[in-house]
Amino acid sequence: MSTLAPTGAPPAAGTSRGPGRRRRIALVPTVTLLLGALYCLLPVAWVVIASTKSGSELFSTFTFWPGTGFAENLSDLGAYRDGVYWQWMGNSALYAGLGALLSTCVSAVSGYALATYRFRGREALFNVLLAGVLMPPVILAVPQYLLLAQADLTDSHLSVLLPQILSPYGVYLARIYAAAAVPADVVEAGRMDGAGEWRIFTRVALPMMLPGLVTVFLFQFVAIWNNFLLPYIMLSDDEKFPITLGLYTLLEQGASTPALYTLVITGAFLAVFPLVALFLVIQRFWSLDLLSGAVKS
């Protein structure tokens, strides 16, 4: 699923510079990049093609030759445990959508505060955050489980949402972005005009930070969508599972039961769509580049 991420990203802003210079195609980098693209796209192509194969075609026909079982796979997937797959899809959308939204809000507020206000311990706080960025979230899953168990929140939707709301990386990104995009002069001008701090934040700073926040949102969305260990430890009821976990239960059915490969492949294929759609929709916010020009430098 995550392999799609690079394809959705727009080209970096700086690449189309220098219109007057003659452009030569550099052979080695081009070939290298093409190979890289192939490397990333082949598995995706495999999933797309394999999802069209029926159980008997899956391993017996040529790998990149489409099969005839797509409709059947779809209906089997929909019928599995009375359509629990769509429930997983809905759960994933809830965890990733709401989780990323809340996480973006928290990141925006804290990032802005860290960038704009000077207070005691600011750098210390920021350094702790930086350490948090370096800490892989995986190792926090078990302590978080034990913590939430104390509050009797395990095996609930909240148990997956809550730990993902604070994202050190999101706060870090928001701070960097706020520092670059929201000039101190603009904030000062707002104060001069009598606006309250909250009003300055929501009406002035937030629009300026928007492209950065979209990035934070996307990062968090993809991270939560692909997250496995946290929901794995937190949830025991398979109707609350996100899609990653649900597909895993289809694979691991016990030694005596064959894995439901066709369903897993079709399920993985469908699970890519929301991510692709999200990238396509949100991409345009990136080009809404910086309401720069508020102040002259």
Add this chain to the structure above:
Amino acid sequence: MPYTKHRRLVGTAVAVTLGASALAACGSSSDDDGEARSGPVSLTYWTWTPGMDKVVDLWNKGPGKKEQITVTVKKQASGDTLVTKILTAHKAGKAPDLVQAEYQALPTLVSNDALADIGDAVGDAKSRFAEGVWQQTTLGTDAVYAVPQDIGPMMFYYREDLFKEYGLTVPATWDEFAETARKLKKAAPDKDLTTFSANDSGLFAGLAQQAGARWWTTSGDRWKVGIDDEATKKVAEFWGGLVAEGAVDNQPMYTPAWNKALNTGKQIAWVSAVWAPGTLTTAAPDTKGKWAMAPLPQWTGGESSTGSWGGSSTAVTTDSANKDAAAKFAAWLNTDGEALNALAKESGIYPASTSAQLSGAFTNPPEYFANQPDFYDKAADIAKTTAPSAWGPNVNVAYTTFKDAFGAAAKNKSDFTAALDAMQRDTVADLKKQGFGVAE
């Protein structure tokens, strides 16, 4: 016989069951199980068996309704990760009432004090199971930690048509097995009798079990690890030799390539277990009706002994507030005729209960083996010959090392005994690290 850590844990388990006040005070469960229970009880059950919710419905509408015990299935993914999940939940005192556990995971769960002794509630179920199966749930103590659910007695599967074509006979001993592999290689160099899969630790453990290996035993209050014992060495050298001379393939099982090899007849036999028909149905759909099943080759002619690959049990956790009710359900699930029939039909398991192995769903052969009408009669006979197994508290470590060490050895066609030594070394080292006493 019991070892210290074990005995202490058994003591704790008993104390919990008796409702010792000190423990009850800090645990979350207020009232303990037993006769004092009044009103309806609801239990949660972690299982990976497909279709288990339908079987549990039978309980909830039948005996469970009468007893006011409702069971809710929470479907899980199987494997070692589930053991970790159970232990994590147990650490927080939130493990479900009932869990499904593979036999080799029971010592791990028991040594972490996660499983309750349900001997009093299910003790008389013992007669329903083969001795070697039941022994796995007691861990050689007087306690009972689980009720056996399904088993995986190992068998030899072969392509009947191709065996005839190449003039091969079904090997009765492992020596004949090796001869058969060589003969096939001579007749058709591009074909293999089978493969040695370094991915499937359970298969190797089953083969060693058949040869009489006992990997984990206790002496006094210490564990004794016998992974490099004579029996296992014999098995390792046998397969290592076949791989080195190229008589069998060295590629792992359960890969697309392996499926293809079975489906196209590039590999014409498979050492597997009673559940093989299900796997073959998806792996080799084109060869339906061309396979036959026979007992596993023996180390000494005239003997009959087999190992097991797979199989699981139903256990009650120490976190459960209603252990007696949970134990009652576990016993019903795995001994009641109606329940076992439903398990066979909905979940496709091969029951551990001997009475169920020949009734209901098992009167006809599996669809894939329609050509062998007495499939399940044979299977039941083979199941009776299952050699005892001996699991310890760190099977996962031994299995991981198996995959690494034997994976490399099979790939390089090098010495399997060195890989076995590595497995022994790692397992002993890990036991020591975990704080168990180890007898050298």
